[in-house]
Amino acid sequence: MKNNCPESIVEIRDVVFFRDAKPIFNGLNIKIPRGKITAVMGPSGTGKTTLLRLITGQLTPDRGHVCVEGQDVAQMSRDQLFAMRRKMGMLFQNGALLTDLNVFENVAFPLREHTDLPEKLIRHIVLTKLHAVGLRGTWRMMPSELSGGMARRVALARSMAMDPEIIIYDEPLAGLDPISMGVILRLIKRLNDALGITSIVVSHDVHEIGSIADCSYLMADGKVIASGAPDELRKDGNPIVQQFMAGMAEGPVPFHYPGPDYEEQLLGKVAE
Amino acid sequence: MNDWLCEIREGIEAFVRSVGELTLFFFNIAIYSPRTLVRRPGLVVKQVFNSGAMSMTIILTCGLFVGMVLGLQGFDTLQRFGAEEALGTFATLSLVKELGPVLTALLFSGRAGTALASEIGLMRATDQLAAMEMMAVDPVRRIVIPRFLGGVIAMPFLTAIFNMIAIFGAFLVGVTFMGVDQGAFWSQMHANVTVADVNQGVIKSLVFGIVASLLAVYQGYTSVPTAEGVGRATTRTVVTTAITVLILDYLLTATLIG
Numbered sequence: 001m002k003n004n005c006p007e008s009i010v011e012i013r014d015v016v017f018f019r020d021a022k023p024i025f026n027g028l029n030i031k032i033p034r035g036k037i038t039a040v041m042g043p044s045g046t047g048k049t050t051l052l053r054l055i056t057g058q059l060t061p062d063r064g065h066v067c068v069e070g071q072d073v074a075q076m077s078r079d080q081l082f083a084m085r086r087k088m089g090m091l092f093q094n095g096a097l098l099t100d101l102n103v104f105e106n107v108a109f110p111l112r113e114h115t116d117l118p119e120k121l122i123r124h125i126v127l128t129k130l131h132a133v134g135l136r137g138t139w140r141m142m143p144s145e146l147s148g149g150m151a152r153r154v155a156l157a158r159s160m161a162m163d164p165e166i167i168i169y170d171e172p173l174a175g176l177d178p179i180s181m182g183v184i185l186r187l188i189k190r191l192n193d194a195l196g197i198t199s200i201v202v203s204h205d206v207h208e209i210g211s212i213a214d215c216s217y218l219m220a221d222g223k224v225i226a227s228g229a230p231d232e233l234r235k236d237g238n239p240i241v242q243q244f245m246a247g248m249a250e251g252p253v254p255f256h257y258p259g260p261d262y263e264e265q266l267l268g269k270v271a272e
Numbered sequence: 273m274n275d276w277l278c279e280i281r282e283g284i285e286a287f288v289r290s291v292g293e294l295t296l297f298f299f300n301i302a303i304y305s306p307r308t309l310v311r312r313p314g315l316v317v318k319q320v321f322n323s324g325a326m327s328m329t330i331i332l333t334c335g336l337f338v339g340m341v342l343g344l345q346g347f348d349t350l351q352r353f354g355a356e357e358a359l360g361t362f363a364t365l366s367l368v369k370e371l372g373p374v375l376t377a378l379l380f381s382g383r384a385g386t387a388l389a390s391e392i393g394l395m396r397a398t399d400q401l402a403a404m405e406m407m408a409v410d411p412v413r414r415i416v417i418p419r420f421l422g423g424v425i426a427m428p429f430l431t432a433i434f435n436m437i438a439i440f441g442a443f444l445v446g447v448t449f450m451g452v453d454q455g456a457f458w459s460q461m462h463a464n465v466t467v468a469d470v471n472q473g474v475i476k477s478l479v480f481g482i483v484a485s486l487l488a489v490y491q492g493y494t495s496v497p498t499a500e501g502v503g504r505a506t507t508r509t510v511v512t513t514a515i516t517v518l519i520l521d522y523l524l525t526a527t528l529i530g
Binding site: 056058082083085086088090092093094096097098099109110113114155158162 | 394395398399400402403404405406407408409410414
């Protein structure tokens with residue numbers, strides 16, 4: 001297969017993507033450098049999770065290229081796609097643990113599916129990964145017995161089980177208590193530094209993710225409106241960037257979804 | 273008038289599309305089923321337990337009462353012709369050839385089919401299937417096929433158990449309560465029910481097992497990933513299975529009787 005974009009581990013070039021005729025991306029360009037932590041930020045509804053699904057081949061762009069390790073994801077056969085995904089770990093927003101398996105079996109799942117490792121070694125790997133996220137003691141528990149934050153940490157252990165080259169985090173800090181948040185942030189950083197893993201983090205937590213990210217992209221209106229180190233984003237003159245980084249309700253990005261006049265609707269003058 | 277025609281056309285298109293999708297889905301399952309059966313027998317056995325053993329209560333209860341009703345109605349009808357001793361033959365032929373496979377399929381759909389559809393639908397709604405895809409694991413092979421095979425294997429056994437308990441129910445009412453001669457009940461049954469009659473029921477239970485399991489896993493796998501979507505998939509499982517099984521029952525009977 002032709003190597004379309006050899007420089008970055010993930011490169012998104014001129015991507016256009018529609019969902020139900022609604023444009024989500026309109027010429028999106030992003031480069032994810034190898035071995036770094038890249039933060040992808042943006043207001044709700046800008047398509048951050050959609051971007052992750054494009055990178056992992058769960059969705060296909062209407063135009064443009066999404067390349068992973070130089071290979072265009074849209075051109076891959078199913079076998080090639082699965083081979084690529086074996087090098088990736090993904091942490092879903094809700095954890096997406098398999099509800100009929102306990103914590104241990106969830107983390108062991110990719111190892112059992114893709115390797116012939118002896119049971120003793122699988123046990124060792126699983127307990128090591130669970131220990132890393134602070135949940136070794138939950139190995140017998142079912143997903144329904146875990147809190148949302150704990151489920152996400154178990155899912156993180158599962159995403160690390162195969163020692164992937166790229167880990168994709170979809171809102172890894174949402175709903176975590178401050179202690180867990182600090183642990184997860186340090187874990188993402190440590191994994192990145194020690195193992196040279198490439199991390200792609202989609203998050204709203206500007207300050208927390210900004211503290212560990214090597215570079216950041218801020219998306220709005222289907223495009224990247226600012227990129228660079230987190231400190232550079234804070235100094236950016238773009239009012240959308242300023243509004244997002246400072247968390248202000250007033251600004252170019254409306255807090256309210258477009259709708260009829262508030263007063264008229266309260267008075268019943270708007271047709272239902 | 274044009275709107276009306278458009279709606280009919282769209283309805284036909286949607287029906288043809290869904291039949292096509294279901295056919296492709298079935299081929300995908302059929303191709304990988306032997307491999308799953310050989311390589312992952314543990315997954316299939318677990319699903320035979322979930323679909324089969326967990327349906328035993330409803331099968332035993334319903335089977336017993338269907339047999340008892342058959343015993344009562346059969347006795348009431350047959351005694352008008354002085355043929356109440358043929359109750360064993362009447363009940364067994366009704367059960368083995370028709371009621372057993374059909375009612376077991378409908379009960380299976382209500383108990384195990386809905387469970388399969390809602391389980392797979394919820395796995396989609398909670399991103400579990402997407403997570404598997406992300407771990408380079410094909411959800412059709414890992415989730416759908418073991419559940420499909422579990423249902424297909426369980427159905428003939430459930431049908432046999434339904435038939436046995438129902439015949440016992442007919443015996444209980446006919447012999448114990450109504451006074452039909454016990455020897456005549458069993459000997460007439462033995463003399464008049466042939467292997468070909470039993471084979472008709474076995475063929476039907478196999479076909480209904482494939483249909484009920486396929487429709488359940490298909491509805492779950494293609495459900496809209498919302499609470500409402502999973503609910504609709506569950507309802508569609510029962511409705512489509514009931515309609516398909518009854519249509520197929522007529523076609524199979526016509527074919528097998530010749």
